[in-house]
Amino acid sequence: MFLLEDASGDGHVDIDEYVALYTALGLTAAQCREAFRRVQKEDAGEVTKEKFDELWEQYFHSENIDAPGNYIFGKFDF
Numbered sequence: 001m002f003l004l005e006d007a008s009g010d011g012h013v014d015i016d017e018y019v020a021l022y023t024a025l026g027l028t029a030a031q032c033r034e035a036f037r038r039v040q041k042e043d044a045g046e047v048t049k050e051k052f053d054e055l056w057e058q059y060f061h062s063e064n065i066d067a068p069g070n071y072i073f074g075k076f077d078f
Contacts, residue, residue, distance in 0.1 A: 001072075002052045012046040022074030035071040 005013040005021055019032040027035075039055055040047055047055070058069025 001056070002049055005047075005052075006049075012048045013052070014046050015040075018047075018074070025074070027074045032074045035074045038071040039068045 002013070005017055007017045007020065015033065015036050018036045019029055022032045022035070023029055036047075039051075052072070055069040055072045058064075058067040059072050060069075062069060
């Protein structure tokens, strides 16, 4: 999944890559920007592969509904 998000292949996902992918999948740009804000690493403006792996783990295993990993697929309201 990370490789799909990292369209430039530079080892991190930035907001433009994130928004481009998830708007192509039907989400609004506003949803994507808000979800990215929630997953990015301490306001670094990017998500590295290492951080993505942590988020992926949270998505599948965390019981915390506010865990950043819950937003890796761009949607933050259900």
